[in-house]
Amino acid sequence: MGRVLPLSFFNRSALTVARSLLGKYLVRRRNGAVAAAVITEVEAYVGPQDKACHAHRGRTARNAVMFGPAGHWYVYFVYGMHWMLNIVTGPQDYPAAVLIRGVGHWNGPGKLTKALGIDGCLNGKMTHRKSGLWIEDPGCLVPQNAMQRTPRIGVAYAEDWALKPYRFVLRKV
DNA sequence: ACGATGATGAAC
DNA sequence: TTCATCATCGTA
Numbered sequence: 001m002g003r004v005l006p007l008s009f010f011n012r013s014a015l016t017v018a019r020s021l022l023g024k025y026l027v028r029r030r031n032g033a034v035a036a037a038v039i040t041e042v043e044a045y046v047g048p049q050d051k052a053c054h055a056h057r058g059r060t061a062r063n064a065v066m067f068g069p070a071g072h073w074y075v076y077f078v079y080g081m082h083w084m085l086n087i088v089t090g091p092q093d094y095p096a097a098v099l100i101r102g103v104g105h106w107n108g109p110g111k112l113t114k115a116l117g118i119d120g121c122l123n124g125k126m127t128h129r130k131s132g133l134w135i136e137d138p139g140c141l142v143p144q145n146a147m148q149r150t151p152r153i154g155v156a157y158a159e160d161w162a163l164k165p166y167r168f169v170l171r172k173v
Numbered sequence: 174a175c176g177a178t179g180a181t182g183a184a185c
Numbered sequence: 186t187t188c189a190t191c192a193t194c195g196t197a
Contacts, residue, residue, distance in 0.1 A: 043192070052192070062181065079193050080178030086192085099192055110193050154192050 001027075001036070002136035004129065007071035014044035014089040014096040015166065021087075021135070022170040023142035026103050028116040029132045035116065036136070041102030043152045044166040045086070048095055052158035055095030065124045066095035073133065075113075075123040082110030083119050087127060087135075101153070101167070146170055 002025060010017055027036045045053040054063040054076075065074045066088055074086040074097050086097040099109060106112040113119070118133065125131040149165040156162050 078191055082193050
């Protein structure tokens with residue numbers, strides 16, 4: 001297996017972290033079994049000024065984790081049935097995160113959390129082996145031409161922020 | 174195109 | 186305490 005990404009990896013801008021996460025391995029351990037899948041699709045939610053970011057209207061009980069240190073999981077429930085998996089980025093007190101939308105052959109943020117057994121229990125936990133969910137660097141490079149940027153999905157309400165190209169997709173080269 | 178399904182946040 | 190909304194998905 002690869003190197004476990006340290007917290008410093010996440011203490012950068014959400015856009016930089018998002019880009020850098022493509023091609024890394026999301027690793028899940030539960031009941032002693034370990035599963036790993038390549039991260040293929042992510043979105044950056046860049047801060048309080050971002051109208052699509054949950055922190056845009058300030059701190060609440062739900063988004064509190066985004067205001068904490070980088071490298072912690074922000075997991076929330078939406079549409080009455082799906083868990084969304086995010087990783088907090090940037091400095092303490094600056095609310096930003098990256099949504100992990102696709103890994104391996106599971107495309108869609110709700111499907112991947114269901115497949116890997118991820119729910120609110122992981123909210124606020126750190127990304128390291130002990131939490132049962134972490135990210136590893138396999139060491140191979142992702143060619144630039146395999147990365148695609150598009151607007152984010154499902155944020156049409158965000159006005160001028162809806163069209164910003166903050167979604168990164170890894171496509172087969 | 175639409176309904177499932179329930180937490181969230183803002184208004185009252 | 187209501188009520189519209191929601192970083193989605195399966196079925197049609």
